Amino acid sequence: MKIALCQINPLIGDLKGNxxxxxxxxxxxxxLGADLVVFPELSLIGYSPLDLIEKREFRDAVKSAANYLASRTGSAGLIFGSITEDEDNVGTNLFNSALLCFDGKIQFVQHKTLIPNYDVFDEIRYFESAKDVFTFNFRDEVLGISICEDIWNDKDYWIKRLYENDPVEKLIQRGASLLINISASPYSFGKRLARKEMLSTLTNKDNVKLAYCCCYGAQTEVIFDGASMCFDNKGNLVKLG
Structure with missing residues (x-):
């Protein structure tokens, strides 16, 4: 499978431009022959949208924009990040989601499971956690799609983990052959190397391939360094953006 990782610099709230x-x-x-085209976390609306996503008119506009993008897809898969809603009247009713589209439709949605609430992150104020994770068969691969923090909880890499739940481990247990992680991972000194080591450890021990796509640029005081990566199932870095 040929995968295109598009590490863009989305502008917060600019649905038309994004x-x-x-x-x-x-x-x-x-x-150019890509089977799957992948964009970063919340790439449709920009990270982090903060209270903008609490506005009803903005939520409706996001839904329309997501459906429009899906309607313009052909046989190549498109994965992008956006917000989605439920209507159970419990919690925020908002999810940080990855949408997989092809053949003119939204075919699959995976919500983010691990919701960070430290440093520059205040996601727990806005987003609910996914109730479960699921794989999706696409071309000759079984996709396991996760979002940023979801992949930062590997028990074999971290001495002390922040969360009990490991959604990526569940995806692998459910047969994922190719992990896709979409991220808006802020830059800090030494983080790029730590990220590479962590993802290399994960792919090697679990014998699984990985495509990691992160945004770049700056939004307010937060800097994103891109550095999108692909690893083979032996933990080798095969491409670096």
Missing amino acids: SEEILKLYNQSAE
Whole structure:
């Protein structure tokens, strides 16, 4: 499978501009033969949107923009980050989600499980945690899709973990052959090396491939360093953005 990782710099709240960038790069990648085109966490709306996502009119506009992007897809898969809602009237009713689209439709949605609430992160104020994780068969791979923090909880890498739950481990147990992680991972000194070591350890011990896509640029005081990566199932870094 040929995968295009599109590490863009989305502008918070600019649904029109972000949609145009996503669609442009999706079409270019598909024309070059990509089977799957991947964008970062919350790439449709920008990270972090904060209280903007509490506005009803913005939520409705996001839903329309996501459906529009899906409607413009062909046989190549498109994965992008956005918000989605439920209507159970419990919690915030909002999820930080990865949407997989092809053949003109949203085919699969995976919500983020591990919701960070430290340092620059205040996601627990806005987002609910996924109730479960699921794999998805696409082309000749079984995709296990996760979002940023979800992949930072490997028990074989961290001496002390922040969370009891490990959604990526569940995806592997459920047969994932290719992990996809979409991220908005802030830059800090030494983090790029730590990220590479962590992902290399995970892919090697679990004998699974990984495509990791992160945004770049700056939003307010937060800097994102991109550094999207692909690993083979032996933990070898095969591509670095």
